[in-house]
Amino acid sequence: MHWWLPPKASTFTGPIDGLFLAILIITGIAFVLVEVGLIWFVVKYRARPGRKAFYTHGNTRAEVIWTTIPAVTMVALGLISNHYWVQIKGRNSIPPNAYPIGVHAKQFEWQVTYPGADGKLGTADDFTVRNQLHVPVGRPILVQLSSEDVIHSFYVPQFRVRQDVVPGMDIKAWFQATVPGTYELGCSQLCGLGHYRMRAQVFVQTQEDYDAWMKQAAQEASQ
């Protein structure tokens, strides 16, 4: 059982986990400040007979301070987040050399289309495998998402990548896996009664392993 974000297995984990930690520290400070303050006040200023509370309607300077500090923090946080957001999801974020894989979602399975030997989707040597996503390690992967019926969501926790798959839209997402291994791809958008079992295996392989697998899988698919 782990108490933190899932293990890191893509290039997104660096900025996203870093940002998560930064926000945790900022909110942690605010949290401790408020909760300790509350407990302190609750103990210190509890009612005692014969005492009257301090009569005040506020303090402008204090209010200006505690308006400004959160405002500045939030704007800074927004700018930093946006920097990474543009790198991850921005309009031009997809690396030009990304390796394309088609993922077609339908109730309740993932159909993964591989580009075959020529490395291009939409050609004759494409082949499709159900519920298995194989990707080469250390190479940007472009996932071209499409949906047959309802909205699904492409989510691999270890890659920190999530993108809804919307029918009627061609959505592109990308990621770059860094650690070979087996992971799980889940649907994270309620898509019907089989939503809970709409999962696929993700295999991150070295380029050689991937090539070997693809040769074999293409053969199996053509039979």
Next chain:
Amino acid sequence: METAHKRPNYILIWVYLAVLTAAELALAFELPIPRNLKLLLLLFLAVWKAALVGLFFMHLKFEKWNLRILALVPLPLAVIFILAGMSEHIW
């Protein structure tokens, strides 16, 4: 003059609206102008007509500013929504 024009001349505004409607029809079906310009002009005429109804028939021109604000509050919200929805298709 001050007392004679106590209220707007409603018949005049009626004529005004009728003329604008005729202009819209002519613009939409008779004038050979580019489609985008036509669209813009038609929207402009529609807003103009709507403004006439709001200002004179609904007396917004003669109400206090706070009631006018009440009447206008939803419009920017609607515009924000429509623009955001349209932006889905231009990125």
Next chain:
Amino acid sequence: MTHAAAAVDQMRPPFPAERGLDVYNKKLGMWIFLASEVMFFAALIGTYIILRFGAPGEWARPGIVLNIKITAFNTFLLICSSVSMVKAYAAIQDGDPKKMRFWLLMTILGGATFVGIQVYEYIHLIEHGFVPAGVREGSELAALVANGTLPAATMGLYGSTFFTMTGFHGFHVTCGVISMTYLYLTKALPGKYSKNDYGGIETVGLYWHFVDLVWIILFTIVYLI
């Protein structure tokens, strides 16, 4: 006294306003209700604009499916009924209930005719094969879709948005006609409105002009563009 100030005095009802905005409750309530109506129509019209903007292909050119002439007449009719409504309001402000009854009756007739024509138009459209789901198979319009006069890809959206928007507008007109008839029978005929009490006329008038205003927008964006 300036022109505007005089007009303001004219608009202020002689009967007591409640505290606050200096507008009596009914009228303020109607304005607030109209604000929510604006948002309702914003949802419907916004949907139409967004769907049409992002539609997969061209939209049907105006005038092929819909009968512009009869609708232009209907638009004119609604504008007329707006004028007659405001005339009724002016009449009762001047303390002339007889004239007010006449103009109110004209408004009701105008509104009812509008609804009648719209119902006729709907029947006509449905007979020709234009339905909320798009174009009915085997109908007159289906032939036009087949020969390319009408774009197949967007007819479904056209039907959906057209019937929803104009249908809800028609529903509002119907509600307006019903409430005006109610006021006519229970208040105007028994002579309950006077120079000192015309809140009902002003309030229902506001609603009526709003419905007219919505139609002005709808007519342009649905029938002309």
Next chain:
Amino acid sequence: MTSVAATAHGAHAHHDDRSFVRKYIFSTDHKIIGIQFLFVSLFFLLVGGLLAMQMRWQLGFPGKPMPGGGILPETMAPGGVILPEYYIQLVTMHGTFMIFFAIMPLLVGVFANFLIPLKIGTHDMAFPRINMWSFWTFFIGGLVMLSSLFVPDGAARAGWTMYAPLSARHDYSGASIGQELWSVSIIFVGLSSILGSLNYITTIINNRAPGMTWFRMPLSVWSLFITAILGLLALPVLSGAVIMLLFDQIIGTHFFDPGAGGQALLWQHLFWFFGHPEVYILILPAMGMVSDIISNGSRKPIFGYHSMVFAIVAIAFLGWIVWGHHMFVSGMNPTLGSSFMVSTLVIAVPSAVKTFNWMGTMWRGNLRFHVPMLHAVAFVAMFVIGGLSGIFMAATPVDMQIHDTYFIVAHLHYVLFGGSLFALFGAITYWYPKMFGRLMNEGWGKVHFWLTFIFYNCVFFPMHITGMAGEMRRLYDPNQYTFLQPLQPIRVFISISAFLLFATQLIFFVNFWWSLWKGKKAPQNPWEDNGLEWSLPSPAPHGNWERVPNVYRGPYEFSSPQVAEDYLPQYKKLPTDREPAAASAATH
């Protein structure tokens, strides 16, 4: 034209000769309508809780027969074992009941109705009959929603957000009548809210007592006023959207059907354009009532009254331009995502201002820990957690990881349960004497508070952890995923805590009913508060005042040096006070 005020004046005189039906069922009295809302929405709160318990059973003990589940029909839980299709109905209906039929009517239906006329000093709402319709349309909507649980193919099952096209097409969701009943019911709720809001806004603008200027209004009234504006403008959008959804479901239109050019994302835009203001509808009244209670419990004026008001207004305004933060990973235009992120983060500022002002109110106070005060302080403590966890989701890259996981479930329950519901328990206890003339039991109130506080945190705090680990929402059986299997002990812990939390709520319900008949008789002003409502006997009579009191000062004059006792009611005239100007002075 006779004004409503004048009618109420004459009618209520000394004894009340309305028939039982006019008095308690088709009543136009704002207090009775508030109480009707209270009973009905507490019932729906219980229903929503029961649905949640079934979900927790499935998550804690998947595949085991649920105790007492044998009474459920085969289509839901054969032999007491919950089916996947029933589970997603539970998810959907829990959300729907809690949001539309419990929290929203409890905050707005109950307290806007009950408090606004009492706190601003008027005899009733501006439109009492419309107010009655507001309750009855809500009631019909509730009945329709409840009945949808019992139709043959089951209730709606696309999540409370009803994302199209799952919700729009029966062949995708597997339910037809249930989905349609959901839409019909929500249209009724929308109508009810619009009618209510219209009434609240008019009443507050026009019917305030002499001397009750805008900046002498209690924060509860301010927040209810702003909430009413949000409701007035947001609910019609929902109604419009749901009408289109209903048309897609029954007459074959194509608004949200991508196959015919419709747009699935359009539904989300429409829904969240309503839905985000709705989120503030669900928390602003709670904030307002908590402000009242904290000031009373601290025996101190509220700290920074004006900035509290501006914070409410700012939150409401910003609430309209942040809806896209529910859609960061939905395939929405990413540039739009950037702007929504910034506006969302900015909302943290007014929220922080409110939190610090509540703390400032308690600072150097003379804190009385009556039950409402306990709940109010807990509200601040829990709202902070919910607010801070929102910042994680607001940052778009982090949202990639935690969107649609239990992290968001934890976040929204911290705000809705830790926030709104704690405030509601406090507020119900606080104004109970003015509603029913009796006090709720103090000792049991405290027991209920502490147990709720503990179990509530046991239920929802661990959800942050499972959410971080990637546990998706609305999964019937998370153990399908190997990486979620090690989290099963946490889920068991959450489930057991949830059962205890539910059991604890029964204490509240018993206390509520028991006190109706057996509670201690309430004095006129049991909490020694300043509001106008405490100038009335408990319970407040029909028509409220014979003559509306004059207002001489703001609502939070506690511990004022002007008087010996530590509170100074708004209606109390001191020798130095001048009479407020007569009737319509407010605008001239």
